[in-house]
Amino acid sequence: MRAAGAIFYGEKSGLAVPRSETTGTNDQLLDVDQAAERLGVTRDWLRRRRELPFIVRLSQGVVRYSSRGLERYLAARTGGR
Numbered sequence: 911m912r913a914a915g916a917i918f919y920g921e922k923s924g925l926a927v928p929r930s931e932t933t934g935t936n937d938q939l940l941d942v943d944q945a946a947e948r949l950g951v952t953r954d955w956l957r958r959r960r961e962l963p964f965i966v967r968l969s970q971g972v973v974r975y976s977s978r979g980l981e982r983y984l985a986a987r988t989g990g991r
Contacts, residue, residue: 938977939966945975949984 940948945964946956956962956975964979 937979939974940977940980941974945980948977948980 942953942956946953949956957973962975962983964976964983966974966976966979968974
């Protein structure tokens, strides 16, 4: 059994990719442009929201956004639509 929050390395990108405990599938890490586009907000808006639950901090100043976490966040905000 893997520890919660375990990090695995993506084969193509070389970026750390969190692996889901339940499905074993990789989560895609999005950059600020990709995440902002999915949310329909600006890059600046997204960068100012440090409390969002789908932020993945790889190192100081290097931030990515969990696609699975972002989808869960949107589903919770929109009632799963």
